[in-house]
Amino acid sequence: MPLVIIVFILLLTLWLLLTSGDLGSLLVGLPFIMLALWSYRLQRHAPYPLTFSFLGALRFVGFFLRESLRGGLDIALRVWQPRVSLSVAFYEYRLIFPQGPIRSFFMYCISLLPGTLSVCVSENGKLRLHVLDDRGAVAEDLARLEQRVCDLFALPCYKGAL
């Protein structure tokens, strides 16, 4: 089955779940589903197949929930203190994922996890990110996320290389 059909079915299911199966709402939903499918044409990377691992997904979900908790607590601890203690900095990290959905997923996860925010991919191909506190273990955190993303997409990753 072509990818576009699969994505169409996924989006349609998502919409029907959110609207409790109200078919009349497709009057609004269908144009947006079409818009989303059309936006697929805007991507510039070479397509590559995506694979998933069920065990990897379970590990990823556990990891993501734990890190979300840590990230939220980290912010809460900082903002409720009498003096906000930050040591903001830009940081560069080598990317192992090729341009495309996995890299985007990795970058969005970085922004949702403690103390890191994806900014852009610089000209040298490295990921530029903003860190809230450069006194923490940024590289270790990123490497752990990278490992979990590799597990999720069933990619063989060994010591930070694909």
Add this chain to the structure above:
Amino acid sequence: MIFDALSVLLLLLGLFFFVSGLLGLWRFPDTFARLHALTKADNLGLGLVMTGLLFQVPDVLWAIKFVLVWLLALVASAVNAHLIAVFLHRQQEGHDESA
């Protein structure tokens, strides 16, 4: 009864993190740091509110709906933070070159 108590507890906790995010928006020194506060605190805050509401769902379809709403909000928050960060970064680089 116990489920209601759990719901209230989780909703209050979620609220606490939303307020923390708001406080971060107010107290953090620059836009990048503020983006951190909003993405992380809201991720957890909405997650806790969603979990609290899971104890009140009439059927499993509603539970799926709540989880989906949380996931969609996460995607929106991460994409928005990224777009704002890219825009800001470009603006600052442009400023550096002209300086």
